Amino acid sequence: MRNRQREAWAARSNSRSCCPGGGCPGVSVASGSLRSPSSLALVPHSAAVGTNQPAQPTAQTPPDSLEISLIRARSQDPTFHYRRRPPPAMPPPAPTYTRYETRRRDPDPRKAALLVIDVQGHFASLAAPIMPAIASTVALCRSAGMPVVHTRHVDRDDVPRSRPLREWWPGDRIDAGTPAAELLPGAGRAEGDLVVEKSTYSAFAGTGLEEALRRAGAEEVVVCGVMTNLCCETTARDAFVRGFRVFFSADATATASRDLHEATLANMAYGFAYIVDCMRFEAALGKVAK
Template identity: 55%
Template sequence: QVYFKEIATPILPAIRRTINSCRAQKIPVVYTRHSHRDPSDYGMQEEWWNTVIRDGTPEAELMPEVDKRATDKLVHKHTYSGFYDTDLEQYLREHGKSEVIITGVMTNLCCETTARDAFNRGFRVFFSTDATATANEDFHEST
């Protein structure tokens, strides 16, 4: 996502390798995009961070470098979790998936929360340490 470009750019090669491997093995590729449509879905995000990523702004768009294709799934989320208040679980179950591979940013927030929610919903989770990143190495390593 453009908002996280500075943090995501160094791991883009690893993310692309993971995506290409998944595509080669016919594993669905799912992107999450974190943004807020209106104040009713800000939750604690605005209070904690003093800002939110607003839907429809350039910062809310996926980075073109990730090469999202029409066959890839895009999940719009407004919390750290890719599962909360989205159709991600339904999509995975409809496609017979029992495992997820986590890549992207922020390791200690969105990636970790999505991984925990996947586990709690009965999915086996694979967490790609070379294809995830966050604001600093301590946060990344502690996750």
């Protein structure tokens, strides 16, 4: 009798569950332990609720390039740390940025400098699809007589990383003297180009870049490189605040996803920068040459 009562009670409990089979898909009913969500098929909510038929799993959505995985801290701290998986290369850019434009202007090569942001070994996979556009942009600016400045992010033992960077990118260092810290051969560096080492998102923070640009007579900057939504966007915003007119490349910048890239272009066009690409840039410099 008691066994039959326990079986009936278990059956009623399972029938109240929102998920077929008696329990949420992330929890093992037998042991109560957590199962990895990545091993589970996605079940439509409409199929899981209000029916006695087993739901048909749909194809699992591939994880986003910046999907966050949880790892427990090795210390006694009970909180969780977040670590991002290395992002793959962004798909080749499409000329969609014009829909974001609120105003248009051509750069003046007599007053402008090109900033090539962090085209270095650490970001080689992100930069790979845009290397032809970066090479074209550098060549166009150089032929127009514009100063070309390269930046690279470097972590040095004698300079502690800032707390925010340690929190966002734990263990993700770019050590000086390693291939990750070196500029990529296709970045177009030439003898005489200024190379600026930085340790945070903005190329202006504690680097002397503003003073170097002022000495060169630059009033405008053109920003290209990686990552669109981090170092490129932060450098562009910082340049704007410091009084430079900013031009932002749509096809010579890249980041971890199309959504992040497009979001930055929309923000830049709304209130910080004029958006350009290689074709528009070539046309603008051609006008000045004539």
